[in-house]
Amino acid sequence: TMDSRGCNRKLTVRCKEKELVAEVPGARYGHTMSMVQSRGKTACVLFGGRSYMPAGERTTESWNSVVDCPSQVFLFDLEFGCSSAHTLPELHDGQSFHVALSREDCVYFIGGHSLTSDSRPPRLFRLRVELLQGSPLLSCETLDTGLSISSAIVTRTGPSHKYIILGGYQSDSQKRMECSTVILDEKGIQLEPLEPPNWTPDIIHSRTWFGGSAGEGSILLG
Numbered sequence: 282t283m284d285s286r287g288c289n290r291k292l293t294v295r296c297k298e299k300e301l302v303a304e305v306p307g308a309r310y311g312h313t314m315s316m317v318q319s320r321g322k323t324a325c326v327l328f329g330g331r332s333y334m335p336a337g338e339r340t341t342e343s344w345n346s347v348v349d350c351p352s353q354v355f356l357f358d359l360e361f362g363c364s365s366a367h368t369l370p371e372l373h374d375g376q377s378f379h380v381a382l383s384r385e386d387c388v389y390f391i392g393g394h395s396l397t398s399d400s401r402p403p404r405l406f407r408l409r410v411e412l413l414q415g416s417p418l419l420s421c422e423t424l425d426t427g428l429s430i431s432s433a434i435v436t437r438t439g440p441s442h443k444y445i446i447l448g449g450y451q452s453d454s455q456k457r458m459e460c461s462t463v464i465l466d467e468k469g470i471q472l473e474p475l476e477p478p479n480w481t482p483d484i485i486h487s488r489t490w491f492g493g494s495a496g497e498g499s500i501l502l503g
Contacts, residue, residue: 299359304366306355307332313381315388319412325357326388326410331377331396349375349396354408356417371406371421374398378431378449384442384465386410391446391463391472392430401451403427407469426472430457434502436494442466445475447500448490456490 312330316323330350334343352372356365379393390406405427411418433449442465449457460475484490484502492502 299362301357301362301364303364304355305364306353306366307350309350311377312350313379313390315381315383317383317386317388317410317412319386319410322412323359324410324412324417325359326381326383326408327355327357328353328372328381328388328390328408329376329379329393331375347396349377351375354419356410356419365417367417367419369408369419369421371423376404379404380428380430380433380435380446382435382442382444382463382465382470386412387465389465389470392428392433392449394431394450401429401431403429405470405472424470426470428461428472433457434492434494434500435463436496436498436500438462438498440497445498445500447477448492448502458485 306327309330309332313328315326317326329352331347332350334346334348339346352375354367354369354372356367357363374395374397376393376395380391382389382391386409388408388410390404390408392401392404394401405424407422407424409420428446429451430446430449433446435444435446437444444463445460446463447460451457458477458480460477462473462475464471490502492500495501
């Protein structure tokens with residue numbers, strides 16, 4: 282929350298744990314969380330991720346093995362703490378470390394890595410969430426213009442729904458040195474290639490990289 286009184290601004294940041302009831306997702310990493318707005322209501326969408334193999338399926342050799350979580354979509358009502366799981370035929374493979382961008386009642390899932398096939402297919406899905414009075418209605422559409430990418434970094438470039446995607450991996454041994462712009466508007470999504478910056482030698486020759494948005498149009502790489 283931000284409290285502005287004249288030239289004085291007070292910014293308060295608070296973390297609050299929310300108990301969920303009903304169909305609660307298991308522990309995971311490499312997933313995405315997105316906010317959607319529909320019919321004056323707001324909900325949170327969780328998708329994808331990776332987790333340890335269930336205890337009942339582990340052996341001595343696979344004790345620390347990980348698997349992609351089932352390809353369900355979880356929807357959270359943050360006001361009442363209700364959680365619901367949804368299975369959609371288009372989302373039939375588990376995927377992790379993908380990119381998710383949302384605008385109003387739509388979430389776009391881009392790329393991601395699948396353990397089953399050990400691949401990064403150029404996937405792009407549009408998930409639409411209608412927060413109806415009774416139960417929510419979810420629908421999914423497969424689009425053609427995806428990116429083969431995982432673990433990418435995304436930053437917003439202005440007040441509109443315009444983003445830059447950079448970094449990430451095309452394969453386990455090949456980083457993605459290209460950049461892309463993404464625009465979300467009333468018509469849908471537009472992905473276009475963007476000329477990358479002059480990467481420093483440290484970035485070019487490093488084995489891994491991490492980063493995140495550092496403000497509109499700025500990214501911190503490490």
